[in-house]
Amino acid sequence: MITLEKNSYYSFLKEIKEKIHQAQYAAMRQLNTSLINLYWEIGKSIVEKQKQYGWGKSVVETLSKDLQNEFPGVQGYSARNLWYMRNFFDQYSGNSKLQPLVAEISWSHNMVIMEKCKDDLEREFYIQMAKKYGWTNSLTPILF
Numbered sequence: 766m767i768t769l770e771k772n773s774y775y776s777f778l779k780e781i782k783e784k785i786h787q788a789q790y791a792a793m794r795q796l797n798t799s800l801i802n803l804y805w806e807i808g809k810s811i812v813e814k815q816k817q818y819g820w821g822k823s824v825v826e827t828l829s830k831d832l833q834n835e836f837p838g839v840q841g842y843s844a845r846n847l848w849y850m851r852n853f854f855d856q857y858s859g860n861s862k863l864q865p866l867v868a869e870i871s872w873s874h875n876m877v878i879m880e881k882c883k884d885d886l887e888r889e890f891y892i893q894m895a896k897k898y899g900w901t902n903s904l905t906p907i908l909f
Contacts, residue, residue, distance in 0.1 A: 801868040801875070808854030811847065825851065849876055863889055870895045 811828070814820055825847045832842035856879055857864045863885060867875055874895045882888040 797871055798868045800872060804850045804872060805854055805868075807847065808850035808852070809858070811851045812854055812858075849879075853879060860885060863892065866892045866896070 811825065815824065826844045829842055829844040829847050832847075833839075836842065853867070853875065857867055866889070870878075870892055874892075878888055878891045878895070882891060
């Protein structure tokens with residue numbers, strides 16, 4: 766009888782752990798989607814303001830410094846990353862097929878794919894593979 770109770774408990778524990786892992790994974794996916802959407806909006810805003818006001822490259826450097834001062838310790842607002850955001854929007858905004866897919870993979874995957882792939886067909890392939898098989902960044906460069 767005691768053995769049966771232990772087996773029941775371990776089964777119960779396994780069930781609870783699985784629920785926790787599923788919730789953590791769902792939260793991570795939601796956070797990733799929100800981050801990609803934020804980066805998309807920042808990139809869009811930079812493109813629009815550069816067109817609207819005729820701003821040059823220096824606006825990205827200035828914006829980076831101001832954002833880093835406003836959000837000390839928060840990673841992601843370097844000039845280089847802001848340029849990635851701008852290019853990210855610029856690259857995918859006119860592509861109704863790829864635009865929804867980019868939110869389904871991580872920012873770092875998007876950067877590797879955007880930098881390494883030569884055309885939209887190649888980008889679509891690697892986005893789909895990263896999404897389907899969970900390719901990590903350490904494996905992604907081997908594929909290029």
